[in-house]
Amino acid sequence: MKTTVKELYARFEELNNQEVTLFGWVRNNRAQKEFGFINLNDGTFFETIQVVYENEILDNFKETQKLRVGSSVRVKGILVVTPSMKQPFEIKAREVEMLGDSLEDYPIQPKRHSREFLRENAHLRPRTNLFSAVFRVRSILNHAIHTFFQDRNFVHLAAPLITASDAEGAGETFKVTTLDLDSVPKIKDGEVDYHEDFFQKKANLTVSGQLQAEAFALAFKDVYTFGPTFRAENSNTTTHASEFWMIEPEIAFADIHDDMQLAEDMVKFIIEYVIKRAPKEMEFFNKFVQKGLLEKLNKVVSSDFIRITHKEAVKVLLDSGQKFENLPKYGDDLATEHEKFLVKHFDGPVFVIDWPKDIKAFYMRMNDDNETVAAMDLLVPGSGELIGGSQREERLEYLEKRMEEMNVPKEELWWYLDLRKYGGCKHAGFGLGFDRMLMYLTGIENIRDVIPFPRTPRNCEF
């Protein structure tokens, strides 16, 4: 019977004394004079299976003794339940066939490696315990997101990755062009002639699918996007990548409070979903990556998220007596040190709402005080700003005024303004950093270690 490690762990009791065939990679090989042990992993399950081989049974015993870590093999043998041993069952091999050798200089050894070294071997690191766990959970997290929204009748849309709008704010974008960069066509005063370009205008990779999601929300009511996003900022931190994934739900006939409730429900759902479907991996993170991780996550699921206004948050910071590098101020953004203090102070995720209008985007709905907007950030320990969202300005005249004040070109966003002209309604949404969510779930401290092949400034290997 051709089977997998995952299946054997699920059914080993009923398969006692049956013959099975496995394909996988050698994680460890401990050879002795007349017998030896191979730890086999086939990628389907976090655990390995111990294969016992004996000189009396195998004709290629000598070759099997010399199998190196990383080799791919086929193993045929009898499953034997071993209740008194360290492992619940093992395979008594009848045949062990090497399929692919692993050369002497194989970098991945059965020992602890530094994260930095494994980053430089991003093509091999999914074979380690840690990254096997990270990327399986990443896959499950992906599914959790879709399940959460699909179960609630949200419609998924794929927002475009190439946009022509230059009106999305201060974020540095990657340019998309088919122009010959060695000989760019110019118009009279030396400026680039984009009429010669593929789209006949400036184009760039998207920094957000939100504006398009709004258009769909005003047709389907509840929608979400889930896809990659690109930022060309020269950011060198543990929470920034040049290419990352975002989830951006958008809900119509809803305000900022509905928005926060959705965010809170989603975070709780995701945590429960992942813990249930990747218990081995989550235990591993709990033990070896961040002690107390599971306790922290379980607490998040069972408690209500704190909600405070930006003003209250600044007051908490000022009253704390804590010395900060940057002095907290009512009109200013929160610095990283402030965010860290707040999540520690409240010992869990914190929504900060009602932000000063001048530090937020043009589309956020003006509050009645005319000074703050209906924006919310969800701060969590370890990943900083996990979610940023807002109620959107649905009143055409307010929106146009803000665009003028903030120098956002109205002509390019004519279609966005149309949404306010034809059956506009109050609506809200948020963006969740998928990779940061994964950091939060696993306790991994660097975003480069939760992305299969991360892109950051000066790094586009693999």
Place this chain on the structure above:
RNA sequence: GCCUAAUUAGCUCAGUUGGUUAGAGCACAUGACUGUUAAUCAUGGGGUCCUAGGUUCGAGUCCUAGAUUGGGCGCCA
């Protein structure tokens, strides 16, 4: 982009005040071993001490510049 630290064997690291032939564990190779599980034990091979200059009788060690990497901060809808 700013500040800071690091770079020595395939990996993780030690290397004293500038002084003989730069070490250890793991990995690898050879051998021993009748239940190992990061197996153990013995033996062996393996080095452009990041790069380029400089100081010195003598540099892994001190100085200058650069590269790469980590951390902190900034930038960041």
